[in-house]
Amino acid sequence: MNPTIKDVAKHAGVSTATVSLVIHDNSRISPETKRKVLKSIKTLHYLPSKSARDLVTQRAGNIGFIITDDHFLRTEPFYTRIFLGAEFEARDGDYYVLLATVESNFNEEDQLPRFIQERNVDGIIIAGKVPQNLIDRILELKIPLAFVDYETTNNCCPNILIDNIQGGILATSHLIGLGHKQIGFVGADIQHPSLLKRFTGYKQALENAKIGFNDKFVETGSLYPDRQNGYDAAKKLIEKNKNLTSIFACNDAMAIGVMHYLKDNGFKIPDDFSIIGFDDVESDLLLDPPLSTIRVPKIELGAESIRIITSYLKTKTIPKKILVPVELIIRQSTSAPGSKRI
Template sequence: MATIKDIAKKAGVSISTVSHVLNKTRFVSESLSNKVKKIAIELNYSPSAIARSLKKNETKTIGVIFDRNTNPYFAELLSAVDKRAYENGYSIIISNFESEHKRFEFNLNTLMQKKVDGLLLFGSEINSYPLSCLEQYSKTPMVFMDIDISVKNHLVDQILSNSVYGAYKATDYLIACGHKQIGCISGNMSSKVNRDRFKGYQKALEKAGLMVNKNYIFEGNFDCRSGQDCFEKYMRLPRNKRPTALFIFNDLMAMGFMNKAYSNGFTIPDDISIIGYDNIEYSEFLNPALTTIHQPKYELGIQSVDLLMQRIKDPKLETQVFQLKPDLIKRNSVSLLDQKGR
């Protein structure tokens, strides 16, 4: 691979002159500049990203740490992150930690060793982790998604998904459709997102004068199989004591529940109404199409990169917090009951 030393030798100029031409750091006559550029092309010269990063103290890379790479929600989100990063001249390095604290710390340290210019962190599980692993990187620009923590001596921007509001809206819709026996399938309650969605579910029931029935609460793990497992738990309830509707905390668990329900002869929404959360791309292609809460994933991805670009350019900016607003997407998985809940 050709170096600037090879270009300088062939052009009969100094290495510093070649450097100034290629990096546009000092005036060089047009004729000499054209000569150097022509030779660089002839020699197939490509600047070393490592050398450039050492010189400019930037790598033009963004580290992205998120929870699970099997969830379509993150795939859609990362697509927007990658697009926006590219538009700003950056590439991304992706790492997931599967809700494992040690793996999160390992991935964080690995990305920092690669000298990324900034970090995007997605995953409310991080709220429960010790902050010491983040505090040691206080000079690295960061944007948090659903991570409601403060890092000592660090200005961190935040984007919050407003899960309480989204869950309230989902449960309130079920109530408006005449349902009174409303259950839920949550994820692990150690996660802030799950606790917030449960708060929204509880808030809507209480406002309608309905009790939270602990027998109607099932815990999954944000994947299809745990949705299937929760159907088995649902079936253990006496037929006349089952909820008529379920608010399921993400679309993947809703898909798993629906799949198992169909294989057991259930019809949705006639036998049970279902509302999901996230509005992943697959949700509208289910049969019936899944009523769900839309999270603005594309907007989130764009906003997170834009915030990080601002923080990279001006590390002393005042911290910013953005609240997203989930929307209800009405499809065909919720039935309309009469006022007696039948």
């Protein structure tokens, strides 16, 4: 069996309390005793037991990370990176991150994630949109909660958000700056706060540039912002508006769908048509041409959410909203409106 604090105490000729105080660097201990104890710790290869510690301190040492399986499968590289950002940051603090997926149609009777049932987390991060009744049940249990990339209306909890409006402005302004005046918007799930704000940014940029907003240029009918729906939206939009020269898609997945539609229909990108996405999913780089987009600092988003929740656990104070800035990434899918087609 592993050595315990008692073994160390005996070896160093002190009480277990002293050993504990040394471990926690308490000033009550003289330098000499400290040295002696540290030496014993080293020679015995002593490591404190986490479960014993957790029991007495009444903490779990874990942060739960919840996401719907739907989100996870559909937009995996996006949320995976947020998770990783959380994971990395948690390591520096003193936590582990436990992952759980829930069904997107989670309902009353469904089992809560196991780490909640076992009281195995000190706090929870929810990534992306989840069913309201899940949120309610967690709040009922009074487990500290933070949301990343999902804006809640009741401001019970901190929200770590992408600056979606700014992103929408950046993307649209980029196209405007290149000389585009006919700019389409491809979106989805208009209930989703993030997507809505990107749309708001789009409109705001048009207004700033004194370009009239035209709702014929907007296609937001589908539920999920995925590749197939991007393809279909592009089809509708372009068939309806022959004069369009560019599209801002609400995320990269849809942008990729748009690109495929354009390619399938003989448009050259960016010569005939400029297209910009949002998210900067890594795979953008594989595209031909590489996609201009708005970079979302995913790792940073995850890290920030850990910082928020652990600081809450320490100080019991919550900031309401954190807005993480985004960045315009110009690649080769956008250019000045060039040789017009047909």
